[in-house]
Amino acid sequence: MSSSTLTPPGGAPAGQQAHTAKERGRVLPFPITGQEIVLIVVIVALWVALALATPAFLTEGSIVPLFVAMAPVALIGIGMTVIIITGGIDVSVAGIVMVCAVVVAKAMVDSGASLPVAVALSVVIGGLLGLVNGVLIAYGRVHAIIITFGTANLFKFLGLQLFGGTTVDNIPGTLAFFGRGEAGRTLGVPHSFLVMLLIAAAAWYYLRHTPGGRHLYAIGGDADAARLAGVKVQRRVMSAYVLTGLLTGLAACFVIARGTSTLAPNVGAGMELAAIAAVVIGGTSIMGGRGSVLGTVLGALLVQTVTSGVTQLGWRSQLSSLFIGIFILIAVGADLLRQRARRTT
Amino acid sequence: MSTTVSPEAPAPAPRPDDENGARQSRARQLPELLLRALLTQRIVLLLVLLVAVVVTFLTLSARNYLTAPYDASYLSATLISAVPLVMLGLAELLVITSGRGGIDLSVGAIVSLTSMVFGFAYGEWGWPLWGSIVLAAAFGGLCGALNGFLIAYIGYPALITTLATYYAFSSIAIVINDQQPISTDPIQAFFSAARSVPIGGGEDPLQVPLGILTFLLPTAVVIWLLLNRTTYGRRLYAIGTNDVAAEWTGIDVRRTRFTAYFTAGVISGLVAVVTVAQFASARPDAGVAGSGMALPAITIAVLGGVAITGGIGRVAGVVLATLLIVWLNAGILLAVPGNAGSQWQLAALGIVLVFAALLNGYASRRYGRTG
Numbered sequence: 001m002s003s004s005t006l007t008p009p010g011g012a013p014a015g016q017q018a019h020t021a022k023e024r025g026r027v028l029p030f031p032i033t034g035q036e037i038v039l040i041v042v043i044v045a046l047w048v049a050l051a052l053a054t055p056a057f058l059t060e061g062s063i064v065p066l067f068v069a070m071a072p073v074a075l076i077g078i079g080m081t082v083i084i085i086t087g088g089i090d091v092s093v094a095g096i097v098m099v100c101a102v103v104v105a106k107a108m109v110d111s112g113a114s115l116p117v118a119v120a121l122s123v124v125i126g127g128l129l130g131l132v133n134g135v136l137i138a139y140g141r142v143h144a145i146i147i148t149f150g151t152a153n154l155f156k157f158l159g160l161q162l163f164g165g166t167t168v169d170n171i172p173g174t175l176a177f178f179g180r181g182e183a184g185r186t187l188g189v190p191h192s193f194l195v196m197l198l199i200a201a202a203a204w205y206y207l208r209h210t211p212g213g214r215h216l217y218a219i220g221g222d223a224d225a226a227r228l229a230g231v232k233v234q235r236r237v238m239s240a241y242v243l244t245g246l247l248t249g250l251a252a253c254f255v256i257a258r259g260t261s262t263l264a265p266n267v268g269a270g271m272e273l274a275a276i277a278a279v280v281i282g283g284t285s286i287m288g289g290r291g292s293v294l295g296t297v298l299g300a301l302l303v304q305t306v307t308s309g310v311t312q313l314g315w316r317s318q319l320s321s322l323f324i325g326i327f328i329l330i331a332v333g334a335d336l337l338r339q340r341a342r343r344t345t
Numbered sequence: 346m347s348t349t350v351s352p353e354a355p356a357p358a359p360r361p362d363d364e365n366g367a368r369q370s371r372a373r374q375l376p377e378l379l380l381r382a383l384l385t386q387r388i389v390l391l392l393v394l395l396v397a398v399v400v401t402f403l404t405l406s407a408r409n410y411l412t413a414p415y416d417a418s419y420l421s422a423t424l425i426s427a428v429p430l431v432m433l434g435l436a437e438l439l440v441i442t443s444g445r446g447g448i449d450l451s452v453g454a455i456v457s458l459t460s461m462v463f464g465f466a467y468g469e470w471g472w473p474l475w476g477s478i479v480l481a482a483a484f485g486g487l488c489g490a491l492n493g494f495l496i497a498y499i500g501y502p503a504l505i506t507t508l509a510t511y512y513a514f515s516s517i518a519i520v521i522n523d524q525q526p527i528s529t530d531p532i533q534a535f536f537s538a539a540r541s542v543p544i545g546g547g548e549d550p551l552q553v554p555l556g557i558l559t560f561l562l563p564t565a566v567v568i569w570l571l572l573n574r575t576t577y578g579r580r581l582y583a584i585g586t587n588d589v590a591a592e593w594t595g596i597d598v599r600r601t602r603f604t605a606y607f608t609a610g611v612i613s614g615l616v617a618v619v620t621v622a623q624f625a626s627a628r629p630d631a632g633v634a635g636s637g638m639a640l641p642a643i644t645i646a647v648l649g650g651v652a653i654t655g656g657i658g659r660v661a662g663v664v665l666a667t668l669l670i671v672w673l674n675a676g677i678l679l680a681v682p683g684n685a686g687s688q689w690q691l692a693a694l695g696i697v698l699v700f701a702a703l704l705n706g707y708a709s710r711r712y713g714r715t716g
Contacts, residue, residue, distance in 0.1 A: 089504070091640075141710070142702040143653045145448070145504075149644055150702065153695030160688045273508060286502045287446075318519040325512030329495070332505050 031208075032294065034338060035283030035331065039298040043305060050309045057312055064190055066308045068180040068258050071192035072097075072251035074300035076271060077278040078196075078203050079244030081296045084279055085207070086240050087220040087288025088137060088144035093248045093275060095155025096129045097268030100252035102159055105168040105263045108175075115174050123249040129155060130245015134238035152272070160265060168263040171256065178257035192254045196297075199247065204293045216240065220288025277324055278303055281331040302327065384708035387650030390701075391665040398669060402676035411679040418552060423675040425539065425554040425623070427667050428561045429456075429616045433642035434649065434663040435568045436609035440503070441646055443605040444585035444655025447496075450507040452613045453639040454514035455488045456632030459617035461518050464527035464627025467535065474535075481614045488514060489610015493603035511639070519629045528626035536625035560619050564612060569660040571608075581605060586656030644694060645670065648701050670694060 050057040057063075076093050083090050100122040107113040107121055129151075136147045176183040178192040185191065207213035218226040219233050227233045255267060282299035284291025303324055310320040382389045399420075406415035413419065433452050440447045462484045467477035492510055495501040538559070543550035572578035580601045583591040588598050616638075620631045632638045647653060648670070649662030673693055678686045 136699065136703070140703045140706050142706045146647050146653055146702045147699060149640060149647070150695045150698035152640075153644075153691045153698070157688050157692035157695065160691070161685075165684045273511070276508060277512070280505050280508070286505055316520050316524075318516050318524075320516075321512040322516035322520075325509040325516070328505060328509035328512070329501075332501055332509075333499070336500055 033283060033292065035335060036292070036295050036298055038334065039282065039295065039302060039331075043298065043302055046302070046305050046309065050305075050312065054312050057309070060188065062308065062312065064185070064188070065180050066304055067193040068178075068184070068190045068254075069308070070300045070304035071178075071190070071196045072254040072258075073271065073274045073278055073303065074297050075196050075199065075247050075251040075254065076244070076275040077282075077296040077300050078200055078293050079240075079247040080275045080279050081282070081284050081291055081293050082203070082207070082216060082240045083144070083244055084276075084284050084286060085216050085220045085288060085291050086237055087223065088237065088240065089276070089286075090133060090148045090241060090244055091145060091272045091276075092129075092133060092148040092152035092155055093244065094268040094270065094272045095152045095159060096126050096245060096248045097252045097255060097271055098159035098265075099129060099155050099162065100126050100249045101256055101263060101267045102162045102168060102265075104253060105171050105256055106162070108172055109168060109170060112172070113174065115177055118174055119250065119253050122253050123246050126245040126247070126249020126252065127242055128245070130242045130248070131238075133245070134241030137241060138234040138238040163265045167265070169261070171261045171263060173261075175253055175257040178254050180258055184257065192257065195250075200293050200297050207293060212236070217289055220290070222289075274303065275300075277328055280328055283331065283335055285335070299331075381712065384704065385712050387662050388659070388665060390704070391649070391662065391669055394697075395665060395669045395672070398673050398676065402672075402679070405676075405680065411676075412682050413679050415676055415679055419679075420672060420675065421551050421553050422541065423671055424557055425541075426674075427671045428554065428556040428619050429638060430641060430645055430671065431561050431664055431667045432564050432612050432616045432619070433638055434645035434667060435564060435660065436612040437642050437646035438649070438651050438658045438660070438663050439568070439581070439605040440609050441643075441651050441653060442581055442585045442655055442658040443602045444588055445503070445602070447503050447585070447602070447605070447655055448507065448643065448653075449489075449492065449606065449609050450504065450639045450643075451488070451492060451511040451514055452609065452616075452642055453632035453637040454511045454518065455485050455610055455613040456617045456620060456638055457518040457628075457630055458488065458514045458521075459485045459614045460621050460627045460631040461521050461527065461629055463617055463621055464532060465522075467621075468527045468529040468532040468627060471531075478615075478618055481618050482611050483614070485614020485617065486607055486611040489607045489613065490603070492610065493606030496606060497599045497602035511633075515630075515633045518633075522629060524629060526626045526628045532621060532627060533625045535622050538622040539619075539625075556619050556622070560615060564615065565660055565664060572660060577601070577604065582656055584655075641694070644698050648698055670697070673697075 047058070076097075080090060080093070103125055104113070104118050104122045108118055113121065133144075133148055133151055136142065136151070137144045140147065173179075173183075178184055178190075178195075180190065186194070207216065215226065215231045215236055218229065218231055219236060223233055251271075252268070256263065259267075278299035279291070279296050280286060280299070281302060282292070282295025282297070284295060306323045306327065307317075307320040310323065311317050383393065384390070402411070402415045405411055433456075436452055437449060440449045459481050463477055463481040466472040466480050467474065472480070488510070492503075492507055495506045496503045538555060541552035541554050542558070544553045572581065580591070580596050583594070583596055584598045584601050588602075591601075592598050613632075617631070621627045624631065628634075645666050646658070646663055649658070649664075649666035651658035651662065670693075674690045677689045677693060680686075681689050
């Protein structure tokens, strides 16, 4: 990996550059991993099966809500992927969603905030809360899961205080641009889904082709070795949590947009586990050092397909969690088998 | 490890060359020693915090700042909420101490599912009480064994495995009886198990929740004996500290780790019985409603000094941490009445946890590894 990030000193001859480019191709893993191919196959198979079982599945009225519903979880999952690659975890994102959503909803109801103001407000607040996590974890040098359990409680407290014991009612349709209605689509594709894809592509490129991205993998692989190799570990770790905060803030806007005109205090509940599930199904190793954003987006799509599919088949909606649990076990089991095979060869 | 696990950790021996001034320097060292004990011995810190909380609220109560008196009978009545917390905290103590990223997110879901099983057995099939309790413990153990098998024998990461089984168990618990709670006559009569009993004689005996005597104390004593007086306990600390070294000393690492998750499942099954008694109803969402039971239990364990990296953790720490949180919450409820009170409890839990974690980080940098 170092050979791809370090440029040789002095003016390298043209031949040398071709050599490093070739080397880079060999050092980086193939753009799509086995887990992701398997995920694509499973998703396609599920879609075919659902289309055969309920003809209503492959219609616009069913696919568009599916994409709108998966966007927030996928967006948070992108940030969570970056965090888990560094060997950390963030269980406080549900609290961040709650705080951002209630602040934005109140801003729109009370002072009629416009779309850009609402999004900017949400993203900034999310980033600030992520900064709290990042500073405590990177500079307090405490295990991420403990700190984020603590801040999850604090964020939830903050959110409940802002809600003040009631719901926020009569939310205007300012965020319809990201909703599931006609205003939220271009050429039939929901905007929230498009934005999520753009951010995922940017994150994919950053993680794979920039020194900063490779540093994150190095930290997850061995933080001490990374520090000795000159990586600014604390700063990078902190920025991973800030990034997740920013993305979670944006996701909170999507959550308001896909909901009704009433925001209840249980907004965001369970999203931390849903995002972690998407990341893990996507093949990112919970031990750090390995993973990809593409897998996370596919994982979120799989989770949402299962959730929508179970409802459309007329089964009890809670059954979907059973399938999600089984999918997590299968996905991680397949990953374990591949690792074992790699070690023996 | 010996300095952290054994309660009688020896103070650093005085160097031979300052034997003359040893007495004087020891007197000068006293504040330093106290600070060191406070920072490195979690039990000491928790005791100090506990006393501070109780004294603060007693003072507020004496000056009539609270909506109701904060006295011995109130403190003992609030202990009812300590029963599930301590038991699940001890379950987390076992799995986190087993190391390799050990954690159990599924305890709340096991409580939900076992509540339903217990409800069926005792409320619908007419099983005797002891049989139903044994069934609940066995069923919880089965759920824990599934976790333990996947984690210890197959090599799944604990966080993911228990996340997956959390989803699966909570889903089955809801679907199994079509989302309906079971509250038949025997279950409603079982509420008597959550009543308070008088302890001690005299004019005004202290009312203590029965669950403390029937469930909490036996569990705590058994886990304490298991950890401190059996070879299993030594093996558990060994694999949590360094499982490669433990393997080379001939310990069956997999079986030891499996047993930790199995025992956590059994404890969760018993907590299900306690929750059914408290609600007088077997609810399908008993252990996962709201923020669930797993996250508070992990919080209690961490606050009680259980190292998330494994190998360190004591029963007394978990018990003291629970008392601190329960009595702090009880005080907050009197100081901030209504809905806001339960919100401030969240804030208090978060602040105490972050504070304890940061203090841990600071102390380990200053004194090396701590308990």
